[in-house]
Amino acid sequence: MSVTQQRFMRRGVTKFLFLKAIADAGNVPLRPELASANATDLSGAISDVAGWSLANSPIDTPDMGSPMTTNIPGEDKADSSSLTFYEDLAAETIETLLTKGVVGFVVIMRKGDVPASKSMDIFPVRVAGRAPAYSAGSDPAKFTVTFAISGEPTLDAAIPASS
Template sequence: MTAQKRFMRRGVTKFYFLKTIAATTNLPVRTELIGSNATDLSGFVSDVAGWSLANSPIDTPDMGSTLTTNIPGEDKADSSSLTFYEDQAQETIETLLSKGVEGFIVIMRKGDVPESKSMDVFPVRVAGRAPAYSAGNDPAKFTVTFAIAGQPSLDQAVPAAA
């Protein structure tokens, strides 16, 4: 086995918001990631929560054993949010991600590495946005909570460079 090339997500992982994706597979092409349809959120994100699926196994006890076995059940998306730094002069992110807005969060876990199978695409609707208040020595932030509105596409190939 070869040695792993470990990395830190900060400075590598990319987060995009896409208003639309043309393909019914919900997989963006390169032009959709760099056009006016897309916003690179990476430099504004201070914290990330969720963005994964969990399975709820179903118990399957039977009279032949005292062991309660189980089978895979429904998948459920974790509560997902992005926390952003607040801009004192502009409301770009707040306007883009206002309550009720639908689109796609695209996460490139290993960065924008074409053909790497490290892209996750989540169809989302903005569920809410809340400022974080603090009297401490902290930067101003706000959190956007997302409802996962459809089946995510996980472990997809990052689109080839144009």
């Protein structure tokens, strides 16, 4: 069997939203929540993304019957996660939204806002800090927001249908 793919570049496709709350206990937002004043689309202001994935720490399980040390899946841990934004000379919209200590959800639609696509990851977060990047060069002004992943993320959720 061969696999046929339609490959794509994430820039211009992947969407990043910040939601202040999600009603569902499984942390999967409904379409009205994605389109409400409760949701902010951060995509157009992001210059860099780091983390937003899970890693497993396997546990060694040696035994006397073999010289091979096998292992079993251990705990999952979220990578250190951050978003770097372009700074706005005229407004502080993102800085006001993502102040230290703010809790909410980072919603990543990996393949864009495609209803029924199982490509939505939802990370419960708390803003751990925000730091400006200074440069004497001709770089655009930026700042980085670091997030603590505060609960188990919901991965590969279906994007809700449009209303």
